[in-house]
Amino acid sequence: MYHLTFKYFSLGLFLTILNFCFAIGNKSFNVMAPLHVMHYYNSEIEEERDWAKFRNQLTECKNMGVDGVSVDVWWGYVEKENNSFSWKYYDKIFLEIKSKGLKIIPILSFHAFEPKKTSNFSSPIPKWIWTLINEESGIDISELKYNSEDLDEFGKPYTSNEFISHWANKWAMPQYAEFTKEFVSHFKSYLPFFQEINLSLGPSGELRYPSYNSHDDGKFPNRGRMQCYSKIAENNFYNWSKTNNNEFDSLSFIKCQDFKMMLESGNNIEDINLLNFFDWYNFSLLQHGRNMLKMALEIIPKNISIGFKLPGIHWRIKDPKFPRIAELTCGLINAYSKNGIKAYTNSLKTILHGLPINRINFHFTCIEQKNPNSDAEFLKSYSVPEELTYDLSEAAKSLNLKIFGENSNSMNLKYDFSWEKMNALVKNGSYFGVTILRIEDVTGENLFAKKKFKKMIKAFKN
Template sequence: MAGVRHATVTLAVLSLLLSGAGTAQATPADGPVPPGPVALDDPEFTANVMAPLKVTDWAAFEADLETVAAYGVDAVSVDVWWGDVEGAADNRFDWSYYDQVFEVITSKGLELAPILSFHQAGGNVGDDYTSLLPSWLWTKYADRTYRGVELGPTGLQHRSEQGNHSPESVQGWADRVVMNEYRDFTRAFERQYGDVYADEVVEVNVSLGPSGELRYPSYNQHDEGTGYPTRGALQAYSPLAVRDFQQQMLYRYGSLEAVNSAWGTDLGSADQIGPPADAEAFFTSRAYLDTQYGRDFVDWYNGSLVDHGERVLRTVIRALGRDFPEADIGYKVPGIHWQMTHPVHPRATEVTTGLIQTSVDLDSWATGHGYQRIVELANRFDRGPREVVMHFTALEMDDQPGPEAYSLAQTLVQWIGDYAFRAGVELKGENALAGGVGSDEGWDNINEAFETWGYLGLTVLRIGDVSSGTGARRYAEFIATYSPDI
């Protein structure tokens, strides 16, 4: 399963090397040779759908399942909400809803792609259901001290440049405080379903941040004026984040004197090292791009996010053990496509969400246009027992480079597809907004991503959008093109 994909990528990259078209580390100055339709007749191709955030109309859900199963959908992605399952009390798990939903899905001949959803439902685009993180979580650790920081009631949460806290997910800088919670939840899931659905679970997706995505909550509702299409807000102001930044900079440079020399500052103590005091000026002055301090901060911010992803994924992989032997592990990266061509602060929203570095050439295919660490997170598990798969959103979107969006959504899909292919990372895609699969234009963009840029599977948001009309027709045509079984 995993070996087939690695062999395919290795042969493809070797072909590029022999032809002189490029390498796994670099591409020609005028751009790469696109990967092409790697999903064609590939046994690793998958066509999935997302279930509703919470099923309430069971008859309609069953009808939708029968429809998509008939035209070749493989599996259904289901959010397994931490707040629903373990919300009542620590280590008390209620699986009754998932017993029912998994049984209904598999009874229609469809496989399962559960999402271990360690984030809040509700408050984001398209959310029609609310499930908060377990309330006991915040009080359980309020009296703890970690890395010399007394946590208190908000100590596990991100704190933004506006001074607001986000309860949507636990900040990565607190991973080691709560990692046992992720482990215990995963083990409970494995005990409940490891025997019953040993072969039906084909992928376990892992929530790594808000909306289940590997990102910071930079454009979420806890901050004012940060929604689409603004630059968002930095989320690096919690005591744990500040402490980590201080320690990482001292480790990198060796002393406060060396920090001052590199940054051109005259800080009197390590306690004065911190995130931007004026975040707006940090972007409008282009300090995030043009100063050593700015590049160091953004590199740390991005690196912290990637390291968080690795820690949580490793914990889940270990907790699953040998159960679900057919299951890959997936993580989702959002297509943060706006503000990319902004005349004052280009690529700023990708910075506030933590997705890119600014110490590398953002115009280079060789760096994934700044995404190399995010994409290559999957390769940190090469010697592990499971294939780690990256999912990327926004496949249905067009570029809109002018005001106000300054968006390069379709271009971003190309950048990610190219870099993932050359890095040997198995890449699958999603639509970002439900409306995108209701139009022929959206499906044309999805097809272009698969025909040209190396995507290997698709998960559609959501099942109801491809159970009738244009969505059903185009998804059926898409599956017939790529699936070796249709």
């Protein structure tokens, strides 16, 4: 028994040292491709000069030591009609990236991209999916979307079109799986050139609710808005309360107006009904993330890593009235712990439960953000992104989960502090690499950011 115990202890120590060495010596530095190359010049059409510019950017990236390029593979763009897949654009862009000796990082983007009218390119959720699920389930289309706590003039919740509500996953999941299978089959010859395959789990490709996406009154830097006021969400709550624990049998679903009053009073921070409401809201989202990852892991070849992303909701963390409320309405954590490391460790554990952690890459945004410069700025947002990025690093490290960083705002790449912050996180925060939003922000005439990114790559690869 002693020898067996020592053997496994030695193996565990070896793996820990191996992972540490990998973290030190194998950093990856990537860039995001444009949402579509037609954005470069005339946004109404796709032109050869768009592709020529993209090729030049790829060449610059290769010369500065960039490893790979991530590309949104838009579900609504590829499968505009049910079971009819058009991969033409992705055949071309993958070939361009591969021909420059760069790795490809496809993002299976099940979320919507619906920009302002300045662009002719958009990729909403496929129209047919709403009708299909409505017919299969008998559930009204508005119920298949996330329903906000904010009500319109008719007393109906505002809805988000950015992602199918995960409470409708019984009908949506087979479609996600089918798309994933078709992607893997079509790009079988490209599999050796994929650095990883990233999975969109919610709005903007992130595992979250659309709590600050402006279809309602939720926006930065306010608390955000709950998105669970559909009948299918309410039914899920009651099922959860019955199966989770007998002591919750008497819990009631908190109606939107009651929820607003509870938060505004400021005296209900430890109310058991509110705590458990947030617990269900968080658990439900995390289970969705886990189920999506499980689906992808079963379809995608085992030698390819699967990536997922959480957003850096860095505001309202220090809110004296209700700490971390923006992260709660976003669904990232539950309300039982206000400690960032503990809260995110618990959330990541739930997502990863029973999954092969060695195949999963975790991406986290806002790594370039800095804390407010003044007390006045701080009081507007109660924001502490610098603390948050290290909390996530510690949470990931405690689970032996590889964490990668991403900037959340390309405008910040113009400033020294952003590069200092990102360098420090890679050096001291156990981040395995950085993805820059976007390729055009570190190439061409963006000389400052190009110089900084090149210097970062050189520092960690030499």
